[in-house]
Amino acid sequence: MNTTINDNEKAIIEKHNRILSIISHDLKSPMIAMLGFSRLLSKEIEMSAPDEKWLKMLKIIMDSGEDMLGMIEDILAMAKMEAGKEIIEFEFIEDLAKELIGIEKTFGCEAKAKGIDLSVVVKSELPVVRWDMKRLRYHALNNLVSNALKFTPSGGRVTIGAEAFDETVMLKVTDTGPGIPEEVRNKIFRRFGHTELCSERTKKGDGLGLYNAHLFVTQHGGKIWLDDLVNQGASFLIALPVDPTQDKTNIEVEKVKTNNRHKLLL
């Protein structure tokens, strides 16, 4: 992916980001108030005069509000990361497998409701890593899993995998959904990239998830890409140094791909 931009484009992006940050920041407070009061109203109705029709309508309001808040947070995160203002807080993660199981738990209900088998596969012992796990999860892993669940039909499978080799840890989110057509693969990591994709493929979303994931993983010293050798479904890979604060060597994706090819085809 070509990520080089000239000074003029940089200035335009900065201006956009300033505007987006102000708008998204100002939209957050009324959104939070609306969500809070909808929840309160829903509880009141449930306790005093339970009415299925009203509760159903309130649930739609709350779900849409949550979606909108998610979008606002995505835009804010993007603007912060692009401006280099996202703080990265490194901490030692003793049990990475447990963190991945935490993600599986977060999405467990959604997967179950959709009839999708969600699991964690850890093939080898994982080292203690020094990552900003909270942000890695929020900006990258959650979006990969949420995409996989969004696009995989009922009866399918979504796997969160991890494997270590040398000073690199590979994280992998694989699904048995429709996959991503070759002609659009180079667009998915772009800002609002989904608008260039076929409308029936985009489903609900604002097209910032993969862009944010790419920004964050890069700032965290790693690489993210779509495994292009998979025939069925989609498979996203993240390669991160065990300790990005120490390891200044650039992860070479081609080398990682070649070394791991036999293992990656889980």
Ligand SMILES: Nc1ncnc2c1ncn2[C@@H]1O[C@H](COP(=O)(O)OP(=O)(O)OP(=O)(O)O)[C@@H](O)[C@H]1O
């Ligand atoms: N697992 C997947 N299977 C099929 N298509 C995918 C998958 N993951 C991403 N895509 C495609 O890439 C596009 C961009 O994904 P991205 O996560 O950036 O945006 P989004 O999911 O549409 O919105 P957002 O994540 O901001 O809510 C998607 O709209 C979809 O077309």
Ligand SMILES: [Mg+2]
């Ligand atoms: Mg997404």
